[in-house]
Amino acid sequence: MxxxxxxxxxxxxxxxxxxxxxxxxxxxxxxxxxxxxxxxxxxxxHSLFEHDCRALIVLSCPSEREVPAVGADNLRITQLHEHREGQCVQVFLVSGSSSKISTLLSSLSRHEGCELRYIVLH
Ligand SMILES: [Zn+2]
Ligand SMILES: [Zn+2]
Structure with a gap:
């Protein structure tokens, strides 16, 4: 190419x-x-067109900046949550509307000092 x-x-x-x-x-x-x-x-x-989406979201924050439990209407969310060496790591398996997932992502990205990773599973 x-x-x-x-x-x-x-x-x-x-x-x-x-x-x-x-x-x-x-x-x-x-x-x-x-x-x-x-x-x-x-x-x-995947945010270019509306579709049924499935993705992994990994949010890693210093423990003192814990992000409260995540909930979103009409999204199925399965969550892992662990604290180790001063870090709070949360892993969300989300499925549902791609636009609702995008909204969730942009709200999570506003947490200062946290690292956000996003892996599309389709
Ligand atoms: Zn998608
Ligand atoms: Zn935590």
């Missing part, structure tokens, strides 16, 4: 970590960036 070159700017620390991973895995940086973009687009393209 033809490739297109373009310049991007990223935080210095992110660029340094990319160099490290590239060196350790012996994979070119471009290939790693391409993989990351592909994963990101797959995880977000």
């Amino acid at each position: 033809p490739k297109r070159k373009f310049g991007i700017s990223v935080e210095e620390e992110l660029a340094r970590k990319l160099d490290e991973v590239s060196e350790k895995l012996r994979v070119e940086r471009s290939q790693l960036v391409e993989r990351a973009i592909r994963d990101m687009l797959r995880d977000h393209s």
Whole structure:
């Protein structure tokens, strides 16, 4: 497949970590960036049209910033919750309307100091 070159700017620390991973895995940086973009687009393209969706959401916060129990109308949610080494980790298996899942995600993304990961399962 033809490739297109373009310049991007990223935080210095992110660029340094990319160099490290590239060196350790012996994979070119471009290939790693391409993989990351592909994963990101797959995880977000599902918000382009309404559908029945299933996804995993992982929310990791410092224990003192515990996010209260998550509930959302018309979504089925199965939850794991663990505290270890000062971190509160919650894993949600959610299924239901893609727009309701998007609303849930944007409310979870507002918690400062927390890391949010989202994995589409379809
Ligand atoms: Zn989806
Ligand atoms: Zn917790």
